[in-house]
Amino acid sequence: MxxxxxxxxxxxxxxxxxxxxxxxxxxxxxxxxxxxxxxxxxxxxxxxxxxxxxxxxxxxxxxxxxxxxxxxxxxxxxxxxxxGNPILFLFVGSFMVAEAMSVPGLGARFARATARHARGRLGSLCASSGATFLLSMWMSNSAATAVVLPIALQIARATKDRRYAAAMVLAIAWGASMGGLCTPLGTPPNLIGMRAIQELPEVVGGALAFGFVDWMKVATPPALLMLVAMWLVLALVFRVRPGDAPPPVDVAPRPWSKGEVAALVAFALAATLWVLPGVLDALGVGAAKVVKQRLPEEVVALLAAVLLFLWPIHGTGEPPRRALSWREAAGIDWGTVLLFGGGVLLGDLANKTGLAKIWGEAMVSATGASSTWAVVALVTAAALVLSELASNTASATLMVPVAISLAQATGTPVVPALLGATLGASFGFMMPISTAPNAMAYATGEVTVRQMMVAGVLFDVVGFVVVLVSVLVLFG
Structure with missing residues (x-):
């Protein structure tokens, strides 16, 4: 192979x-x-x-x-x-906070605590993938997978059941992809889509607000539906029984380290400030606009990272150390930051030169799409297929301008098309090369390409239907 x-x-x-x-x-x-x-x-x-x-x-x-x-x-x-787009610095700050959470093992602590309370094989599968889902909301999909996968492998291999092990590693990989849909920080395509929505004339003009909480309200319901659908698909394909005996696993708790405490406080502070403007706006508090202006997501992410650089965690007899060192921060995914910057430029130029309009008119002529339903279905399917061949970030970078141009050419709402393209770009369940979590699952040796393709094509179809229906219900 x-x-x-x-x-x-x-x-x-x-x-x-x-x-x-x-x-x-x-x-x-x-x-x-x-x-x-x-x-x-x-x-x-x-x-x-x-x-x-x-x-x-x-x-x-x-x-x-x-x-x-x-x-x-x-x-x-x-x-x-x-x-130098501001959203690039949201990437940088959030990646640094996620790095500080990973280094002391805060994510692994959460995953082990979840596994400790699981019951039965199906329960362990659901709990482990659920932990990955929650972690992936706030750190990269690959980082969340790397945290939970070793613990899940320990559970799966203890059963000596190859089918169960295959189901478990796929649940971890796909759970990370689903969790990444929920917040703007979960996966780069979300920020690409959210930036495009925020720069639409109706948003800039104030007719529509679309911030951190707004993204969560739109993306979390389909992500949760897909998480449940994933459990059903894997239980069906790999015959995981709810009543099977729980596998043995050592998940003994350990004391909290100063690094874990620092990372948890910085993360909690950042998450609170990210959702605060949306909460204040929902409560009708007039300060919501001021908070949004003074503490945008990018600034909050960078301030949380700076806090971690300042927070001392060294103990007696140890050399001076902070919760986050520059050596650790320098190891974040700078490639994604640069990739996003290139995508921002291409998208802006497509609008400036009129290429987006030409594309839209050509696609309308070629496909006959004229309704919101047809446009959302077309861009979601195209993004889904592309995500099987290219990285999610590249897929979103290519499909978001296409979605905008197609919606504008047909006179249909742009936001549903953008959401369909963005969420569809985060799929890619069939091949090891489709996503980093897929590759990590395949690298364990517990799942074959054939198993991944059989379960993945079924889950792709389910995901397409869930996203299409969810977007049309919310904006149809």
Whole structure:
């Protein structure tokens, strides 16, 4: 299997390195050579490189930023302003807080406490994946998976049941993907979608507010429905019985460390301030707008990170140490930050050059989509399929401008289309390469590609229906 994967990676890299310039040249040749045509060529090359990962996605994003200036599509100031977008600093701050939670084992403590109270094999599966779901709301999907997976493996392997072990590792991986839907911080596509919604004219003009709490109200119901659906799918496919004897597992509690306390306080403070404007607004408190202006999500995330850099946790006889060191902070996922910056620029340029409008009109002509239902179904399905082949962040970066242009071309509401594309981009349950949690689950050796594909295609269909119905119920 490893040899097959290696050959596939070589083929994929070659396809990307050859296909990107060839497709870009073809698109440019077919266009009139104006800014929309140049951007379409750049989009084509970038999309192919992101899907094939012939270059690291962050490097591809930097190349797109640079080439936008070389091709005369953007000025230097416009191009590099995208790398200073405020939401990038929400990534940076929240990644640092999540790192501080991971280092002392705060997430593992929560996962072990959850496992300690589970009953039966199905109960252990639900509890472990539920813990991953909750952790993934506030840290990256891969980090949440890395925290819970070793504990879940200990539970699963104790049963000596290969089917149960396969179900367990898939539950952890997919639970992380579902939990990531719930908050803007859960996974990068959420921030891509939320930023796009916040910059719509009706939002900027004040007719519609869409902040941290608003995202949670929209995304949490379908995520919870999919979590329950996942339990049912895995129980059905792998024949997990509710009444089976509970597997033995050592989950003895341990004392709290100063690092865990510091991380918990910083996280609780940040989470409170993130949801505070929405709560105050719901209560009719006039200070909500001031709080939102003075303490936007990006500022809160950075202040929480700064607090962790200042919080001393060293004890007697230990060298001076803070809750978060720069060495630890420097290890966050900077690649995702750069990838998001490149995506921001491409999306902005699509609107500026008129390429988004051209795309929308072409898709309406090709698909005949004219209703909200058809538009949401189309962009959700397209994002879902793309997420099986490319990273979730790249999928959302490519699909969000498409969703906007298609909705505008059909005269349908933009927000439902954006939500469908954003949530659909966070799927990808069929292949080990689809998401980092999938790859981590496959790397345990407990689940085969065939098992992942059989259960994954069923869960993809369920997820598509859940997202489509949820979005249409909320905004239809």
């Amino acid at each position: 490893a040899a097959v994967e290696s050959r596939f990676d070589v083929w994929r890299t070659r396809a990307g390195l050859w296909g990107a310039p060839l497709c870009a040249a073809l698109v440019w040749w077919l266009s009139d050579g104006g800014p929309p045509g140049k951007l379409a060529a750049l989009f084509a090359a970038t999309a192919i490189l992101w899907i094939t990962e012939a270059m690291p996605p962050a490097v591809t994003a930097l190349a797109a930023v640079s080439l936008s200036v070389v091709l005369g599509i953007a000025t230097t100031k416009e191009a590099f302003a995208a790398l």
